[in-house]
Amino acid sequence: MSNFFQLFVAWGVLLLVVLSFYLIDKINVIYRKNTGPEIPKTYDDGLFADLSGKSLWDAMSGIPMPGYPADLLEKLRPHYEPVIRQHIEHVFMQGRQDGAKGTQHVPSNVGKFSTPRGSLESWLPMHHVASLYQVGFDDAQHPEHWLTNQQTLDQVAAMLYARTGLILEEPYSSHLMVRELPELSDDSAEAPMQADPADVAEPALLPHEAQVTTLEEESSLQPPAQQVPA
Secondary structure, three states, X not given: OHHHHHHXXXXXXXXXXXXXXXXXHHHHHHHHHHHOOOOOOOOOOHHHOOOOHHHHHHHHOOOOEOOEOHHHHHHHHHHHHHHHHHHHHHHHHXXXXXXXXXXXXXXXXXXXXXXXXXXXXXXXXXXXXXXXXXXXXXXXXXXXXXXHHHHHHHHHHHHHHHHOOOOOOOOOHHHHOOOOOOOOOOOOOOOOOOOOHHHOOOOOOOHHHHHHHHHHHHHHHOOOOOOOOO
């Protein structure tokens, strides 16, 4: 009886240990699903400190940020211009590449771009990103709509610059949507036509010149007048 009791206790302890491991593993799985993987910082540009992504956009858009006075943000603003420029160009070129392939995707409004001190995460409003992507896509699909796409690109870029207090010195279409005129070949160039001397018509005479010419011809045809003897 005692041996059976000891065996029963041993099996019970083993079952409790296995059940404990199972519960611990189950709790870890549930925790990882709820918290998600740990995302490392996607920037290493020390100039903007903790500002990156949407917080950086908000700060540049004039939203007060704790620990960042207005004069400090004003000094950081010129350093933000290369970041937003890369982001605009990246979205436009992504749309153009997808347009050339004929496959349209939903663009991301977050990207990581290089700076002189490393890299920085940039965030742009989704409706502006969608417009930039669509302009690039249409530029590849319908090059005949060049003028409309050019105006849309410049308008969206101007709005982004205005919201962040930046000065847009040159329209984006001047370097993103350059159109080269086709060169004329030597065969297509028309040589100047040389006039044939036989085909050159004599200049028309004015009315009074024609009248004088006629009188001269008539006088030359009349015989000379005879002199009557005295």
